[in-house]
Amino acid sequence: MASRKPVRPHALATQVLHAGDGMHAAGDPVVSPLVQSVNYVQEPGSDDLMYTRYGNTPNAARIQRRIAALEGAEDALVLASGMGATACGLLALLRPGDHLLASQYIYGGTHRLLTEEFQQMGIDVTLVEPFEPRAWRRRLRKETRAIFIESPVNPTCRVLDMRGVSLLTKELGIALVVDSTFASPVNFRPLEHGADVVIHSATKYLNGHHDVLGGVVCGTAPYIEEVRQKEIVWGQTPDPFACWLLERGLKTLDVRVRRQNDSAQQIAEWLEGRKEVRRCHYPGLASHPDHAVAVDQLDGFGGMLAFELSGGARAADRFARRLKLVRYAASLGGVDTLVSEPRFSSHARMSADARAHLGIPDGFIRLSVGLEDAGDIMADLEQALR
Numbered sequence: 001m002a003s004r005k006p007v008r009p010h011a012l013a014t015q016v017l018h019a020g021d022g023m024h025a026a027g028d029p030v031v032s033p034l035v036q037s038v039n040y041v042q043e044p045g046s047d048d049l050m051y052t053r054y055g056n057t058p059n060a061a062r063i064q065r066r067i068a069a070l071e072g073a074e075d076a077l078v079l080a081s082g083m084g085a086t087a088c089g090l091l092a093l094l095r096p097g098d099h100l101l102a103s104q105y106i107y108g109g110t111h112r113l114l115t116e117e118f119q120q121m122g123i124d125v126t127l128v129e130p131f132e133p134r135a136w137r138r139r140l141r142k143e144t145r146a147i148f149i150e151s152p153v154n155p156t157c158r159v160l161d162m163r164g165v166s167l168l169t170k171e172l173g174i175a176l177v178v179d180s181t182f183a184s185p186v187n188f189r190p191l192e193h194g195a196d197v198v199i200h201s202a203t204k205y206l207n208g209h210h211d212v213l214g215g216v217v218c219g220t221a222p223y224i225e226e227v228r229q230k231e232i233v234w235g236q237t238p239d240p241f242a243c244w245l246l247e248r249g250l251k252t253l254d255v256r257v258r259r260q261n262d263s264a265q266q267i268a269e270w271l272e273g274r275k276e277v278r279r280c281h282y283p284g285l286a287s288h289p290d291h292a293v294a295v296d297q298l299d300g301f302g303g304m305l306a307f308e309l310s311g312g313a314r315a316a317d318r319f320a321r322r323l324k325l326v327r328y329a330a331s332l333g334g335v336d337t338l339v340s341e342p343r344f345s346s347h348a349r350m351s352a353d354a355r356a357h358l359g360i361p362d363g364f365i366r367l368s369v370g371l372e373d374a375g376d377i378m379a380d381l382e383q384a385l386r
């Protein structure tokens, strides 16, 4: 195993509650106070400025220490959204004239950022089929400065093997950046597998309650300082209340994700045996193409799964309208179970044929498993499938 596990003072379930927090004096509040102030009194003549946009105010600083501890990173920065995190995280690494290699299986917003915005800024991006042998090495240029991947992948739940790509980035001395939103640090910690930078949409599992938009970048302290400079000028800093809510959501990350892992496994096994379902995509199933990689690298298979209805688009329309408990909504990683269809969300800009080529035929349903009883979720899916 290439894995290098750092020594943790406490288990992750404890760290989500306490890492980076030292409030033990009599009279200290048990819950972090919300400091909803943009400005702070300074020592006259000092340039030591605390300001919300600088990402250094109390609620941001506390959650940054905590998330850095969860990922085993030297430092972390919270930003206003996952997109803000990806943009600032990559702009801190890349200059005009640089080249970025990115997996072709990435979030739709990230795809747009890389192929439209970055190209306009003179940063060249090549999208790579990461499951092809030697894919990364063959697309390298002397200007290549970083590799960007997302794993597990939306919506097919493919799991990228970190081994080859991390050996390559180490050999070349370039950065390996991983969007780990789908896994959360409970199931996967990329830095233990050779990544240099970890990005999250905190909107998803880290907060987990469908009520905060946020993002995180984790890495070395000097790199995070570069990201902070981007955050400051591009104005990508979250409000203190968003940070406070994120801290509150994070406290239950370990119990939420473990429960979601268990429920998703049960639901995937059940779906796989249904005659209405042609195929179920879940890394915890032996039938999944990356099951062996997932067993090797992940601590849990996650709360995201997908399935293809034999009846195609018409069956999907009927299924979606019949759901009573599970709701039809984009987004993922929260306490409520949600279904969505890539043909209307992440992959809406593509033709049906192009989607089918990517393994996302019409009738493909994505399921983000929430915290409802797994039996109740299956009962609702069953009455909608029948």
Ligand SMILES: *Cc1c(COP(=O)(O)O)cnc(C)c1O
Pocket: 081, 082, 083, 084, 107, 109, 110, 150, 154, 179, 181, 182, 200, 201, 202, 203, 204, 213, 214, 215
């Ligand atoms: C949602 C998502 C993003 C973007 O996050 P926002 O918080 O919506 O800006 C980036 N990457 C992945 C994998 C996502 O699921």
